[in-house]
Amino acid sequence: MTKDIKDISLADQGRLKISWAVSNMPVLNLIKKRFLSQKPFNNIIIGACLHVTSETANLMKTLKAGGAKLALCASNPLSTQDQVAASLVKHDKIPVFAINSEDHKTYFKHIKSVLDFKPHITLDDGGDLISQLHKNRQNQIKTMIGSCEETTTGVIRLRAMEKDKALKLPVIAVNDSQTKKFFDNRYGTGQSTIDGIMRATNILLAGKNFVVAGYGWCGRGIATRARGMGANVIVCEVDPVKALEAKMDGFQVLNLEKAVKKADIIVTATGNKQVIDKKHLINLKTNVILANSGHFNVEINVLALDKLAQSKKQIRKGLVQYQLKDKKINLLAEGRLVNLACAEGHPAEVMDLSFSNQALGCEYLLKNKQKLESKVYILPAAIDQKVASLKLKAQGIKINALTRDQKKYLQSWQEGT
Amino acid sequence: MTKDIKDISLADQGRLKISWAVSNMPVLNLIKKRFLSQKPFNNIIIGACLHVTSETANLMKTLKAGGAKLALCASNPLSTQDQVAASLVKHDKIPVFAINSEDHKTYFKHIKSVLDFKPHITLDDGGDLISQLHKNRQNQIKTMIGSCEETTTGVIRLRAMEKDKALKLPVIAVNDSQTKKFFDNRYGTGQSTIDGIMRATNILLAGKNFVVAGYGWCGRGIATRARGMGANVIVCEVDPVKALEAKMDGFQVLNLEKAVKKADIIVTATGNKQVIDKKHLINLKTNVILANSGHFNVEINVLALDKLAQSKKQIRKGLVQYQLKDKKINLLAEGRLVNLACAEGHPAEVMDLSFSNQALGCEYLLKNKQKLESKVYILPAAIDQKVASLKLKAQGIKINALTRDQKKYLQSWQEGT
């Protein structure tokens, strides 16, 4: 079996790590069980370019249980867990091409290694496999069934390709499923951001003035959890409808200029750049803590902070203290995603939903291969319903179904009366 | 001036009532002020068929300030506040045709009285004006600019007409504006349902098992407020995605069969019928309280309750106690909307947003009359933004705007990177 990993002797550590993720991914496990008996992917080759983590390992095991032949490479050179890679190779006999901190050249070599397996279906997190396919492997595309994409960024690329008629195969925008986007952002980012701040600082959140910039799904999650920890939360927004929602939800709403003067902690979650800019930095209170939960490390103007500072030193893991003329400013994770850099990112329970959509997305592609065109598709509502149903079932929760009369009533109500 | 109201001597009482609503409708008041100086409705006749309440009075005053000639009738025979009608006639010189508890014939006579004014624009809450126009006044429609519709039910009718090419003028679905639907349901229904239950029962909510059937916007509002009062909230749903959201929001999620056995209070907010049906009624605990916040009084099967009961008696205003063989069941407001029947419906602050959309909807129709076709339109996002901005301003809240660089970044991010 070809593969390229760091150290096969890490396999047993990896298996332990994977086992914990598996314990907390009941939906994917139920799908795995069904796949095991139904074998929907017999004779199907699936190539995946994903973060090589313990949760991803469970997705691989699930697809394999369904009969698929697999090959896996990393979607980011830094996120690979080498023990997990080793375990997948040794214990699951899945070819993996991923080494933590691999260089740019190796990264792309690994992508090619996966494509060499001539997959019928590809899984992407950011679109690198599909991009390589369109650039360098056009002939391979013809025999393909389709692809699934995990992230917003990847989906945006794909829609642009679709618009330009450049897209040559059907793609499922897994990111756009309700059971992905609703749960990841609110509950996943909400908790893990708080977690990251606590691990990096060990400060008490109760009674702190906690500023959240951005009241999108992530910002709402963070604001809700910060309030839940006893903080006094202040929300900053540029969209007046969202600002009004924040106000009605009981938060203080201030503009950044006022908010930064009160802040003990500031977290950005806007998807925009220079949200905390030089003009804000100079008005901060001493000992303030700055963190970012947005995808890119552009929300806090770290360059401006560097220029304002007389010196800086690392005080704790993930916490650098900048000494300005008149104050100290504490920056977490260099302005990168605090929940990934200072904590462990989304809990397995959230990836359970996201990766179940991936697994069912593959099955959907296969079942509908005759019908699908070279477009970007969203999984049908029924799959969202299914994933949510299985999650409820896994938690032992029963809910009701509409009666025949109730269904009829809803129908007729929609028609008028 | 023609008019048909109960008693002109009630006018001063009405003025007081209106003044309180006006105090709590800052956005509409700001619009009124602008209309007063700009007079957008000079020579425009507006006919309105709305609940004749103090909040509606403020909408009428706003349109009049803008130069409009007005005529008002009721959109429901029971909701007319006769003092408000009198005040509008006496103090504002607005022709009103509405008498509380008027019979069916009078109700329609009043609608015709308004149409006799030959309005250029009509305002509807349920679609009765526009329906009469299409049925009996087709010739009047030609000279009209358009119409605004307040409610879901009306909008559904209109979309059906549009689909069948039966719609003969442009209509604004005011109901579908974010600043209408987001705020009415969550914050308005949430609070007023709790208010209605407290007024009708004076029971302590803290520590009660409070079942909410339905986790849509209304249900979320109710569940959140019930928790805020110290209740232990149990959510019932038929949609697994919503059920999972309820669970993740920290509520217990049970099916109705289990929930009704634990319930101290049950509130329905599903938009469906027979949600609390015979099979649930027989499993209730004694002394349970049943209430409905859905639009129609079909959610609790009152007929089944009547059949099960040996006797019933009115214990308090709005509270009837049914004596069954083995238990007592308390029904609020005969299963009608508890927030309207036992409290006072949406607070003026919420109607402020909804009616600002109405006022701006009229202006939008006028400004775009050349462009608009015989379709159902949603007000542009910019008007939502405007309404929310004015609400924030009225509360003294300042928010940020995107910088030029940030706008550019968002643009470019949407393109790829």
Next chain:
Amino acid sequence: MTKDIKDISLADQGRLKISWAVSNMPVLNLIKKRFLSQKPFNNIIIGACLHVTSETANLMKTLKAGGAKLALCASNPLSTQDQVAASLVKHDKIPVFAINSEDHKTYFKHIKSVLDFKPHITLDDGGDLISQLHKNRQNQIKTMIGSCEETTTGVIRLRAMEKDKALKLPVIAVNDSQTKKFFDNRYGTGQSTIDGIMRATNILLAGKNFVVAGYGWCGRGIATRARGMGANVIVCEVDPVKALEAKMDGFQVLNLEKAVKKADIIVTATGNKQVIDKKHLINLKTNVILANSGHFNVEINVLALDKLAQSKKQIRKGLVQYQLKDKKINLLAEGRLVNLACAEGHPAEVMDLSFSNQALGCEYLLKNKQKLESKVYILPAAIDQKVASLKLKAQGIKINALTRDQKKYLQSWQEGT
């Protein structure tokens, strides 16, 4: 049977009202049931001076079930519910001497009427019976067993008497039981204050700046419930420890000077006077709402408000709007207790706990009459435990007991280790 009530024909209305209170007082009902079989008060005469309400009626019925002979007068001339008085006389054959709005002379005549029954035990709410006994009926005291007192004010009087050796019989300070003071103030006042504000104003609480002056048990209850309704709560305190608790609980803490400038609503719950004084009034925003939940109507300086105002008018029931030179100020209930004046005071569930302590207090006096001296006693913790246990039982809640080993461990732990 002697009695002095308003109108016996109100009895059936009263019975209905009482039945609702009874439905919501499960603990007292359980005690009533036990009393009915054990008859602890056979041949005992109990004289009560309490608010003549439906909840008090249930206490009377409970004591009567235990075999007591009863006589009841009012502890406040304004709080008597005449229907309840009529029902007690007609349906329960209990002599009542209480007429709503009776004059001062009648009020004291009624107290004497009760004392003419030569009670063995008296129940007081404010200490009027016991005060009359000590002043004018010293000879009656000798044959008495003791007395129970409901309120702080009464208990303070009694402790002063005890200190001066003026107290001539054993008294139970029912007020000081945990199941009285913990629950009344936090949950009772918390909810009923919000209820009073909503009934008096129908304003939306979500998003409002809601100032609570005082962070004692009542203030905490109010602040918690206001937050639960979506308000942004600001706490004002004079005690730094309480202020710090408020801050740690996630509230904004400001001094009154700053708070009043932001306030949409202000509620006082301090037990002190002139908390909202002239200097605060002149800094209020227009359209602010002022309410008081403290026992006396001295917390808001209404006299100063009267002087500042150019005019005032009643806008709604319980809401007077003062027109000042530059603003409008809305005062609820003339600065009296807003939860009693604009809503219905404590729900029956809370009185259930308080009156169960009264009932068990009477039994305790009787059982321990040999041992008790002329002192102020607090009911033993075991009775608090009992009342709480019955309340839990009534709600179908089971809790654990310590095992023998655990009891031993606690003992030994207290000794060292």
Next chain:
Amino acid sequence: MTKDIKDISLADQGRLKISWAVSNMPVLNLIKKRFLSQKPFNNIIIGACLHVTSETANLMKTLKAGGAKLALCASNPLSTQDQVAASLVKHDKIPVFAINSEDHKTYFKHIKSVLDFKPHITLDDGGDLISQLHKNRQNQIKTMIGSCEETTTGVIRLRAMEKDKALKLPVIAVNDSQTKKFFDNRYGTGQSTIDGIMRATNILLAGKNFVVAGYGWCGRGIATRARGMGANVIVCEVDPVKALEAKMDGFQVLNLEKAVKKADIIVTATGNKQVIDKKHLINLKTNVILANSGHFNVEINVLALDKLAQSKKQIRKGLVQYQLKDKKINLLAEGRLVNLACAEGHPAEVMDLSFSNQALGCEYLLKNKQKLESKVYILPAAIDQKVASLKLKAQGIKINALTRDQKKYLQSWQEGT
């Protein structure tokens, strides 16, 4: 300078660690500043037996700023931070006798080393210094001023000694100050328990059934924070009054038998033993997480768990998974204090309050040495007020003071009316 530490070369790491604690202890820093100018401890020797952590270092620096001569040893062999010890020696010239993981003999040798300094005042966390003084250094006691004790356990010992007339010097029960016990337990333990669970498991708390055994101050803190993270919290209690409070606070209240069957997570905070015993273990759901936040590791019967298990393995740091016949059980921190073992214990902000009481306790002993007898004292309320005031001031919060009239009113109210 005598001392006994691990490695002086760790001093610079220690200084960094201390600087972060200092940043978050504003009250102690204000006291330090005052001490620096007033030098209250000139010529006073203070011997301390405390956890040698960065927060304790700040207390040492504060006392030294006040002119004290110091000597420090550890109050627990495992809690010493060797870098902090090194920094105190190198940078602050304070003799420290503490090495992480020192054996029993060394531990007591270090205590003797501190006593050899012949301190006038001792600081204890658990009472080891004072115990040694009474056993082996009776002659030293005569020249002493007094002692301060940090913990419940130590205070219990001291009260026992006082009762037996064995106590030979005045002692301050710092533990019993409001600004210690109210804040440590609710806010400190509340947050750090959640923190510990998240670090040990990385599970999602939202939607989990989270059982808290014990509703004392710690249990309330944990329950509140768990709810704040979106968990559905179930409380178990043996005290019916506390159980009823939990119910009224909106939690589910169940007995352990029922609760353990629903639990996804169980945290004990009871101060008792075998709370989670064999009979509960066999009824747990598979994959449950068990943690303890009580002081001793007796609350979960780990021995019983060991016997039930077929095997166990360490899955993550601090997480051991037991494989039983029919399920997996995850135990955190071997049943030891999860907030200390899996996170970092109380944040500095909480120790700021506790250690400010220690510092002011020393000053109080000194100022009142003439008056104090060989008893256990609680610091006067004025010091609690002072500590809380300084904390508020450090946060820029201003509160009100009573006016002269208000003070008088309170006085007179207490007298009667």
